[in-house]
Amino acid sequence: MANITKKFIEKVLHDRIVDTKQYRYRVNESTGCIEKIPIEYLDTTKAQEEWEQVEDLSNLLTLH
Numbered sequence: 001m002a003n004i005t006k007k008f009i010e011k012v013l014h015d016r017i018v019d020t021k022q023y024r025y026r027v028n029e030s031t032g033c034i035e036k037i038p039i040e041y042l043d044t045t046k047a048q049e050e051w052e053q054v055e056d057l058s059n060l061l062t063l064h
Contacts, residue, residue, distance in 0.1 A: 004034070004054060004055055008025075009034065009055060009057075012025050012026070012027055012034050013027060013057070019039065020039075021039070022038060022039060023036040023037060023038060023039060024036065024037050024039060024042060025054070026051075027057070028051070028053075031053070032056065032057050032058045033053045033054075033055060033056050033057060034053075034054050034055040034057060035051040035052060035053050035054060036051065036052050036054050037050055037051050037052065038050075
């Protein structure tokens with residue numbers, strides 16, 4: 001998994017979806033993880049299955 005900052009995790013948790021120049025990050029509530037996908041995959045069929053898990057929130061959600 002990628003090493004993302006606590007501040008960025010908090011932003012994704014608050015906003016639910018965050019876009020950067022290269023990726024879209026989202027909270028997947030069914031898995032309890034933050035996931036990312038390359039921006040160029042949005043609005044394609046890859047957006048349905050190509051999400052990469054970058055942070056497991058299961059231990060953070062109890063603190064939030």
